[in-house]
Amino acid sequence: MSIELVRHRFTVEEYHLIAGAGVFTEDDRVELIQGEVVEMTPIGTRHAACVDRLNEVLAERVRRQAIVRVQNPVRLGTHSEPQPDLVLLRRRADFYVAGHPTPEDILVLIEVAESSAEYDRDVKLPLYARHGVREVWLVDLARGMVEEHRVPSAAGYAQTRWIGRGEALAVEALPQLLVAVDEILGDD
Secondary structure (H helix, E strand, O other): OOOOOOOOOOOHHHHHHHHHOOOOOOOOOEEEEOOEEEEOOOOOHHHHHHHHHHHHHHHHHHOOOEEEEEOOOOOEOOOEEOOOOEEEEEOOOOOOOOOOOOHHHEEEEEEEEOOOHHHHHHHHHHHHHHOOOOEEEEEEOOOOEEEEEEEEEOOEEEEEEEEEOOOEEEEOOEEEEEEEHHHHHOOO
């Protein structure tokens, strides 16, 4: 006799109720992925430095054209609220106080991976594609390159490009915004 386990998938609303009840503290690094509360990997120094570099570069270059959001939630449907490393958002006067941004608000989403590249590729990228996030950059610190993913669909991203040192990326929604891979990776 086999027993089939039934898992409960939390909705974003339930996740917020649980957090509001004090089950998670501000120090808990968790996110909601496909209805499951997932513990995020600790942030190493290379990862933190890369996020800080990107934040500085993007904030300087997009002034008043977009909002740079760092390690804050985005809402993907009913069962997912990941916290990507950086997101460039459509500018809104309320800075999204009425609710976390959704895929329609995202100009580019950036994940930085020091040790989580496989998880990001296998779990997060397909999730972003299914929900229509138009452009995702995966900064792979171990490989020293940036993966650019565009044209989302239920099956994943139709276009993927690997960009290395000496090359640059442009955000599709802001083509005048060029970011050199060397700026992203720094002197690592």
